[in-house]
Amino acid sequence: MKRVLVLGANGQIARLARAELLEQEVEQVLFLRKASRIHVQNTDKEIVFEGDASKVSDLEKAMDSVDIVYANLAGSNIVAQAKAVVTAMNNKGINRLIWISTLGIYDEVPGKYGQWNHQMLDGGYLETYSEAAQVIEQSNLDYTIIRPAWLSNKDEVDYELTKKGEDFKGTEVSRKSIGYLVATLVAKPDQYIRESLGVNKPNTDGDKPAWY
Template sequence: MKIVVFGASGGTGRETVRQGLAAGHHVTAVVRRTDALQAQSDLQIAVVPDLNDVRLVQEAMDGCDAVVSTLGTNARGPVTVCTDGVRSILLAMNRTGVRRLVVVSAHGAAESNDGSFYARSLRAMLGDKMRDKDEMEKLIRSSDVDWTIVRPPALTKKPHTGRYHAGTDLKIRLTSKISRADLADFLLREATAPAHTHQAPRIAV
């Protein structure tokens, strides 16, 4: 398959690219800087300095079978990177006819902000980032693409195991976690063999 990964230079994005290539897929990694990733066989690097540039976003995904977004930021204060990026992605998908979209959000966003101690704690610490994810999810749900929103808890740097649980009713606790590598595994599974279309599954070990 031809898979486009947005946010490819981040921790989860790099794992998604690595595992996608290892599985034999043709991967296009969308990054903001030319030096963000090293060239590899079967890896196409698309530089999009500004995700509001729909033309460049469209060029990056032209001819692909599925889009994976691992967009995020370490910036402090109000942010819109997820909202802006997904808005452009959805416009480009509409123009190119690409249907499959898998997006990383977070447990505690949108309707999963259930008043639990986990959700309240997360939003107290990362309120600006969570509001960005709230808005991103609204855009996705109002679109007509075949989307899946993936909601992980805390992310770790542990190695890929392929052993985790995922589902819309999965219980997330303060101690819940998932490695970026296993999250990438799930993203690729959903991109290539969808099991949660128009759903927002949670994932944890």
């Protein structure tokens, strides 16, 4: 059975990805700071590991027999976490990484929406997420970086992809869509190797997300 390490396993997207992965022949190692915060759905397919994603030693302990690392991390120390993940994966001989980032890290969002996105996310967020993505891209890992549009809680899977170097499309996407994409990459890990994917719901172009 394939084994996936889910970093930041109690995050909103991670919980949706976990539900999708439970439908596959996959064992999930659910990694988070406080194990008491998480509820295991299937004891045959999920185990919980308490640790700090900025500590290489914690990550290495959780990576035993892991085939794929899915990182759903956040926080002001995201760069330190990226460096720790790359180091631990190299030390353990694991190559496949799925990394959740955000739109705008390459200044790829055009027009008024791009200006609005900068206004909302500049001042530490975009800068640190961009630097973390650079850490991943400069590694030797088989990574896929996922850059979602602004996230909604709509109960739908509806998305399209853009690649690095292309203008970002749309203004929003559901968290469920991102979870589904993560599960798709786990099922077919040879897809989108060393690529950075913008993800949006089709036909949601505008100056900002509809709910603003």
